Amino acid sequence: MSDFQRFLAKRIGIAIGLTLIAVTIIFVVLRMLPGSPFESLITAGNLTQGQVDEIMALYGLDKPIWQQYLIYLRNILTFQFGYSILQSQPVWDILAPKLANTLILLVPALVTTAVVSTLLGMYVGWNRGSKAETASIIGTTFLRSTPVFITAIFFVIIFSYTLDLVPAFGMRSITATPDGLLDTYMSMDFLHHYILPFTVTVLFYSGDFLLLARNGVVEKKGSEFLKLHRAKGLSENEQLMRAGRNSMLPVITYFALRLGMIFQGLILLEVVFAWPGIGRALVLAIQQQDYPLVQASVFIMALAVIIMNLVADVLYAYFDPTVSVSGGGA
Template identity: 65%
Template sequence: MSFRRFLIKRTVIAAILTLVSVSIIFATLRLLPSDPFSGLVASGSLTADQVTKLRAMYGLDEPIYVQYLKYVRNLFTFQFGVSLTQQRPVGTIVVPALVNTLVLLLPALVVTAIVSSIAGMYAGWNRGSWFEQWSIVTTTFFRATPIFVTGIFLLIIFSYGLNWLPAFGMRSPMANPQGYAETFLSVDFLKHYILPFTASVLFFSGDFLMLARNSIVERKGSEFLKLHRAKGLSEREQLARAGRNSLLPLVTYFALRTGMIFQGVITLEVVFAWPGIGRALVQAILNQDYPTVQAAVFIMALAVIVMNLTADLAYAKLDPTIEAGDV
């Protein structure tokens, strides 16, 4: 199979998965026993006539298939509508929240990928050493521990116990940053950043370390290394050559993990009150804010699907036998 056909096939599959994902989002919200305005009548905030007008304004009185078609069209053109509870464009809610999430998680993922991969290669090259045993036990422990549990323990130790770092939010209540530098490079922001960043790094580290370690173990006894050993290459040079040959699974897994970056983000942002897309999603669900929920989940699902597609294409490009054997 040519790379072009492989690209078309994977792109079509990604498009279908995206459509299925947004359809599930739509169906789930419409199956709820009440709509966002039902409680307003019960509480006496609005009359039944006013709620009827609101439902018509937001198109909730239209046939379900009409709502679905408009919903799909708007999502795929990134027209997310107006928040039912905040009465402002959804884009002004989810886009800044998405930026805050990426500022937290992308650096954590990059740092983890580099440090854990190097540590994993060293551990695999020195099998049976104390470093290998210690690194496997430690990273496996943090990978098996839910990220919100790690976050809570960090809060207990460094915020409430030692009182070294702030517990909640992205900045102090009195802070009024002006511009990007003051928002993301100030000392106040960095103090709030340390604990959620650390929790993310600990959570991500196990996968990269074990993948790098296993790749090195597989290649340590390979013929090409035996040849380099016979040529008199030092241990460091042999490890460097084995490491280069182990990059393929690490590169593709990095793409996959980037797509799955939102895994655990909801609980992490709730624990640290981080104003990211996960916390915005929780608030929108509690308020039954359909447009905001739809936009937030759509962005998360799209990120996973796009990065899975990127991983497939990267693997096929780096290893032609993948696309050749794909049917």
């Protein structure tokens, strides 16, 4: 077995272990919450105690805690998320469209941020000490250090309430009745609602990619291989592209990490903009203590982080073989 194969097997084993730890933490934390998902229904008179007992038996909540855990572990690891307690629908049927709504916001925004900010970071890194470098670093650092929900609220106040340019909340108008997938995500009504959360997401994460690309180019600018290319007569643009290409490894691995972790960052954004994504669904499910819905939502988020961490490690080891030989990681 080669060094890289051993490295890969080790990282996959770690990922499996982290997944088991994550699902266990989810189970324990939910059982520690005060109250139950049925209290409000009993108080409102919608269910009697006998009916509640029957539902708890149906969901296995009347069993000893260790039996609940084994059932939960079997179901969650086989993606059998069961039924929502309060909505009486399959959990996956509830989460699938919300996951799609989150991804339609997440992926284009992250790709746009990575491309634009990386190119800008390469430019300001090559022109170190310029006014463009100073302005871009100050601007992106300020946006990144400001909590995303503060930026979102500020944009809502300015562009929705003050200037009345774009809607403040939701993914479409209340009266809209989209017909099919294309009409759902490509209509003018959707794009009108999409502009504000998309812009806030791009601005919030732009600083990370800009600084990574800028630091990489600054480091490579004085390297021996670039001096050799300069002696061969390469133009400034060709030198910049070579320096940028050789400093892309941190950007690529960070992109993979951020793709997994951005779910958590979008929870507050989805709440502020009332965006019907998985983050907002999780907040509502926690408030209602809908165990199956919370378990599935958190599991999907945790799994995304673990998988993308594994991808980042593998990418780093693949592009830099010394990592796998030394046993290090990204």
